[in-house]
Amino acid sequence: MSAHTATVPAVPPRSGNRAWAKFRRNRVALLGALIVLVFVAMALFAPLLASHDPFQTSFMTIRKAPSASFWLGTDELGRDIYSRLLFGARASLMAGLVSVVIALIVGVPFGLAAGYFGGWTDSIISRATEALLAIPFLILAIALAAFLGPSLTNAMIAIGVSAAPKFIRLTRGQVLAVKNEDYVQSARALGASDLRIIVRHVLPNVMPPLIVQATITIATAIIAEASLSFLGLGLQPPNPSWGSMLNTAKNFMTQAPWMSIFPGSAIFLAVLGFNLLGDGLRDALDPRQEK
Amino acid sequence: MLRLILRRVLVAIPTLILVSMIVFMLQKILPGDPVLTLAGEERDPAVLDYLRDKYHLDDPLPVQYGAWVLQVAQGDLGKSLRTDVPVSTLIGQKLPVTLQLSVMAMFFAVLVGIPMGIVAAVRKGTVVEMGANVAALSGMSIPNFWLGIILIMVVSVQWQLLPASGYVPPSQDFWLSIKTLLMPSLVLSTAIAAYLMRHTRSAMLEALGADYVRTARAKGVSPRQVVLRHALRNALMPIVTLVTLLFGELLAGAVLTEQVFTIPGFGKLIVDAVFNRDYAVVQGVVLCVAVGFIVMNLLADILYILVNPRLRHA
Numbered sequence: 325m326s327a328h329t330a331t332v333p334a335v336p337p338r339s340g341n342r343a344w345a346k347f348r349r350n351r352v353a354l355l356g357a358l359i360v361l362v363f364v365a366m367a368l369f370a371p372l373l374a375s376h377d378p379f380q381t382s383f384m385t386i387r388k389a390p391s392a393s394f395w396l397g398t399d400e401l402g403r404d405i406y407s408r409l410l411f412g413a414r415a416s417l418m419a420g421l422v423s424v425v426i427a428l429i430v431g432v433p434f435g436l437a438a439g440y441f442g443g444w445t446d447s448i449i450s451r452a453t454e455a456l457l458a459i460p461f462l463i464l465a466i467a468l469a470a471f472l473g474p475s476l477t478n479a480m481i482a483i484g485v486s487a488a489p490k491f492i493r494l495t496r497g498q499v500l501a502v503k504n505e506d507y508v509q510s511a512r513a514l515g516a517s518d519l520r521i522i523v524r525h526v527l528p529n530v531m532p533p534l535i536v537q538a539t540i541t542i543a544t545a546i547i548a549e550a551s552l553s554f555l556g557l558g559l560q561p562p563n564p565s566w567g568s569m570l571n572t573a574k575n576f577m578t579q580a581p582w583m584s585i586f587p588g589s590a591i592f593l594a595v596l597g598f599n600l601l602g603d604g605l606r607d608a609l610d611p612r613q614e615k
Numbered sequence: 616m617l618r619l620i621l622r623r624v625l626v627a628i629p630t631l632i633l634v635s636m637i638v639f640m641l642q643k644i645l646p647g648d649p650v651l652t653l654a655g656e657e658r659d660p661a662v663l664d665y666l667r668d669k670y671h672l673d674d675p676l677p678v679q680y681g682a683w684v685l686q687v688a689q690g691d692l693g694k695s696l697r698t699d700v701p702v703s704t705l706i707g708q709k710l711p712v713t714l715q716l717s718v719m720a721m722f723f724a725v726l727v728g729i730p731m732g733i734v735a736a737v738r739k740g741t742v743v744e745m746g747a748n749v750a751a752l753s754g755m756s757i758p759n760f761w762l763g764i765i766l767i768m769v770v771s772v773q774w775q776l777l778p779a780s781g782y783v784p785p786s787q788d789f790w791l792s793i794k795t796l797l798m799p800s801l802v803l804s805t806a807i808a809a810y811l812m813r814h815t816r817s818a819m820l821e822a823l824g825a826d827y828v829r830t831a832r833a834k835g836v837s838p839r840q841v842v843l844r845h846a847l848r849n850a851l852m853p854i855v856t857l858v859t860l861l862f863g864e865l866l867a868g869a870v871l872t873e874q875v876f877t878i879p880g881f882g883k884l885i886v887d888a889v890f891n892r893d894y895a896v897v898q899g900v901v902l903c904v905a906v907g908f909i910v911m912n913l914l915a916d917i918l919y920i921l922v923n924p925r926l927r928h929a
Binding site: 458460466468469547577587600 | 633634753761868885886890894897905908909
């Protein structure tokens with residue numbers, strides 16, 4: 325790239341197509357997208373794909389090893405693990421998605437305000453963000469979930485709120501980077517209102533890194549939800565969630581290893597999928613940001 | 616330089632105050648009358664009135680906060696609602712366990728992550744780099760409580776090599792202490808090692824592309840010297856800061872690791888407190904972790920100023 329092309333606006337027109345072309349060539353990213361799609365399909369079509377009722381207990385089938393009738397074995401109450409995994413995908417993916425949406429709703433407006441207005445607004449928001457970032461993500465989520473009471477909804481709120489500071493910081497940084505670009509200045513010179521400048525000119529340029537961060541945060545949120553459920557602070561029994569399945573499985577490690585192996589692999593694969601996808605999106609959308 | 620450090624210290628103060636406010640507000644989101652929660656099983660009106668008075672619960676919020684901060688500043692984090700033991704005592708008992716676990720985990724993470732990052736950057740575009748990238752992504756994606764369960768099943772149950780749970784203080788039996796925490800600290804280190812690898816790799820890639828590296832190469836410095844003396848020394852600077860910052864992540868990860876391996880540390884303390892609705896303990900632990908993190912952050916920045924010649928002479 326020659327020296328003077330570097331001064332064009334951060335997102336030139338039609339860059340979406342170029343990013344898509346770059347993404348399509350990235351095999352690892354496509355693998356991530358495929359894994360994510362498989363899990364989304366599992367969650368959406370769980371009732372069709374399930375071989376058993378995920379809630380059906382049976383004393384005749386307690387802790388049976390994987391077999392033709394129970395593909396991934398059964399748990400301590402005789403429930404089919406394969407069917408519970410499918411329905412568990414719903415809880416995990418929903419937790420990942422909803423917490424990230426909460427984090428975006430809380431984080432982006434504050435980040436935009438801090439970056440765009442600067443001054444006191446920025447000082448207050450930035451100090452508060454630093455304070456929240458000082459409490460490790462999972463500890464804050466555990467404390468919030470504990471004080472709010474254990475349930476999937478509260479776990480999602482806790483994870484979303486805990487993840488918000490990262491989005492505030494990211495958005496603020498991006499706004500600072502584009503605030504003094506020519507196109508923002510000229511919009512202001514033409515008399516556009518602050519709101520219009522933010523929505524029409526600043527936000528679109530902040531989007532690519534936000535999309536990347538959101539994808540990676542879904543991965544983090546899935547692990548966080550599984551962690552909270554594992555501790556008993558997430559989705560409550562008898563509802564299936566991967567984390568709570570592992571929580572009971574750890575009591576039967578030797579007698580029924582399949583109870584731990586499959587839910588854990590599901591978490592691992594789902595999180596890996598979102599991480600691969602996030603990496604691929606970063607390469608395609610945001611080549612400056614290496615991590 | 617002194618002014619730079621002083622300014623950094625001053626910036627930490629509002630953050631500390633805000634953190635204390637957040638932790639204070641935690642108890643305000645509790646549903647129901649806080650006195651009933653504080654009193655536990657006790658329902659004697661005299662006791663309830665005493666507690667209401669002691670915690671200034673009838674006063675406006677800022678007064679309550681002021682009273683609470685004054686207590687905390689004197690090292691009084693309240694008492695456990697269950698055991699009546701002061702929260703500060705509990706933290707004092709459990710913190711060394713988690714610190715030992717975290718230090719061991721950080722040791723492994725640095726030992727694996729940084730060399731892997733260097734090799735991945737030097738061997739860019741080869742199978743080696745791809746392997747390192749896959750390993751790092753897997754390390755980031757694997758839930759450490761699950762890895763713990765699998766390792767217990769294989770290493771402790773099948774092979775009977777290492778103890779599956781428990782804790783022995785190093786003062787009692789040093790090697791046994793290391794041995795019991797070996798598996799938990801390895802489990803805890805995976806995500807951090809992955810993180811360190813990725814950051815070292817990108818910092819090294821940047822350094823290897825810098826002008827001074829090209830100059831060194833042109834002068835005929837051996838490739839090994841270029842990597843270790845010229846590129847690594849510059850790339851390591853942000854990594855040192857990162858290592859201190861990642862201690863916060865370790866403390867959080869320790870919560871789950873301690874749960875899986877039944878280690879009586881900080882994580883076990885907060886989880887047990889959550890289930891006993893022992894809110895004073897939860898608050899105390901969160902505050903302690905946050906303050907620790909802010910102090911680490913401060914130390915990291917001061918260290919950065921001290922090791923960076925450009926800032927040292929500023």
